[in-house]
Amino acid sequence: MARVLVYYAHPGARYSRVNTRMAKAAEQIDDITFVDLYARYPRQVIDADAEQQLLRDHDVIVFQFPLFWYSTPSIIKEWQDLVLEQGFAYGKGGTELAGKTMMLAISAAGPEDAYTEAGYQHFSLRTFLTPLEQTARLCKMRFATPYVLYAALKAEEDTQIASHVDGYRRILTALRDDTLDLDAIEAAAPVLTCSSSLIPGDT
């Protein structure tokens, strides 16, 4: 059993079609910790000590958020600035996160082909995520392959969204049970989607 912590961040939760459903699914999984960052810190004043303790108490840290301006919603940046302190997460004596895993669960408005050199976003999604990837590396954490839903605004409720939410549920459960083969996933593709056969089914 791994201790899984899900950080969910969406400033406009009530307009969200994908993330709210994902968050609900995550909340219902037993023995994982779910944190709605905008609900816990509506004034965006983050308690760094409490968050650091939360990180110590978990092995896998999942950030679930919609991609805003090729990055995270602002509260996650604020969280990074305050919680990932020198001496805690990196630098001298900063080994508290070493060996843990960071995974992202992202919804992007653009379609998959937009995130190519020929597409209108011009860069691959992984390129946009390199700041987070390097953050994980500096903290001696494993940066797992991100779980992604492209074209999230146009996704069908009953089909695409439902299967994306279900894949998310299965990923979190597998992370908790140590049954997700991160190495195989990493070797397979730059991003993980719900259609991947490497996500274990329900047992």
Added chain:
Amino acid sequence: MQDILILSFVFLVAGVIAVPIATRLGLGSVLGYLIAGIVISPLLGAFGVNVVSLQHFAEFGVVMMLFLVGLELEPKMLWQMRHRLVGLGGLQVALSTGVVMAAALALGQPWTVALAIGLVLSLSSTAIVLQTLQEKGLMKSDGGQGSFSVLLAQDIAVIPMLALVPLLAMPELIEALSHAADHVGDGHGGGDHGESFDFMGQFAAWQQALITVGAVGVVVVGGSVLTRPLFRFVAVTRLRELFTATALMIVIGIAALMTIVGLSPALGTFLAGVVLANSEYRHELESDIDPFKGLLLGLFFMTVGAGINFGLLGENLGSIIALTLALLLAKGAVLYFLGWMFKINGADRWLLTLGMAQAGEFAFVLLSFTVASAVIPKAIADQILLVVALSMLLTPALFILFDRVVAPRFAAGGDQDPDEIEHKGSVIIAGHGRFGGVINRMLRNSGHTTVVLDFSSAQLEMLRTFGFRAYFGDATRPDLLHTAGIQDAAMLVVAIDDREQITELVHYCTTNYPHVKIVARAMNRDHVYELYAAGCREIIRDTFDSSVRAGRSALQALGMHPYDAELFTRSFVNDDRTALVALAGLYDPDIPSAENEPYVEKAKELMAEQERALKGEKNSFHSRLDRGWTPPNIGEIEAENAS
């Protein structure tokens, strides 16, 4: 009765006219009073006023002044002064006495008379020096502190002097006195001391000592233990005059006690002042006693001016002036030497030298006492009296010399230490209830010095238990604000809970102390407009923020996402602020808002507009609550790229 009224009127007129003129000319209030006294002296003569007895009455101003000085001086500070008190002060008295005595011997006086004259003239004028130092803000300077140590030591020295003087009595004078007993001692200060000696006379020496120590103990213990319950008892009435009466009762009571046991009343009240310096009633006592002190000292200075015997002065003009100048020179030399010895440097040494060179009001007391005790012949005493008065008259001129000539020279050097002013830059918090209390804690925690004023004894005692400095009093009283240091304060926080009083206080402060920042508590929106009109710019509605937070909690409890509740709240506060500004122009203090038609109309219009905006238009993703990231539209991008 008629005489008293006319006499009071004469004194008041003289003071009211002369002092502002003198102040405007830069001569200081003391010289103004002295000149006023000289001007009215023929009138007083016509009324047959006994100027000397009036002067003894007015000397009570000195007693009050020392009480006030004591209030400013905590026991800790007094203890730090001890070396200067004994060394500087003691040496000043001893050396000045020696120098003057030597001069008197050289002029052919017998040694007893010479010693008595030396003692009389060694003392300086507490009234003039302290008044002037306070007026010029020099009390906390090194020179001011040195002067104060010397004055205090002199005050203590008066006690053994009074004991010593009778031993110097001359047999032939005693005989002469017994013939003219009716003329001497009536109404003179010596009479007072005679009485006190009578009371103490019935006891043996060790009993006297015991009584004296006991009296000082009564003052110290009574001051620290009894004042608080006494003021709490009086506070219930909320009558201002009763506080004044209590303060006067304390001061006069102590003075009376000290006189009975033969100690200096000034010293006794000074001691009481020191004991009360830490009390929360300090500022209240200060502002109650201060006007009496001022009036009595003014009267005292006028009697000094009026007491100059111009007939005698005219006859001996040359010698009196020569003696006065010699006295100033001799005492000044001693002071300058002591200033050097005690490392009082630069302008401060000159302040000590020039400021303390005169003879003082105690000389009047001691002179009449020496005459009554058959030590100095009356004729000589009269001339010395003139020297004393003249030296006092010249002191303001010496201070002017210091101001115009000495101080600028040393200021140019720039090696002066900045004066330490206790309350400078501090924050005055008026009202320490639930509103002001929080502000006080925040300011103190961030390192600011605060002076808290409150009208609730219970509240103050609670504060004291937690180690805060708080003072009793009604903050809307200008004199109390003044003693709390409003003129040097950085900020005034108005946290009292009476709407009219808040406005009044803000108005008073913006008018009289425009440099002091004000943060004021407003009771409602109309009050905000009122305070804005009164000149305040930091206006906080006292329950608005907490109500907004309660509203936010309610929304959250009803199921709204905390962040949405936060955004809604921010938007609500913004709208309220917009409305506040929009309605400000329509507010009319003379019409209640509900009856002010344009005001009501505009308010309704704003409310409707805001409701529309809050609910959002069709495209709710873009309502004003949700400004933020929107993904780019592929179609638009492609269309742009194509063109």
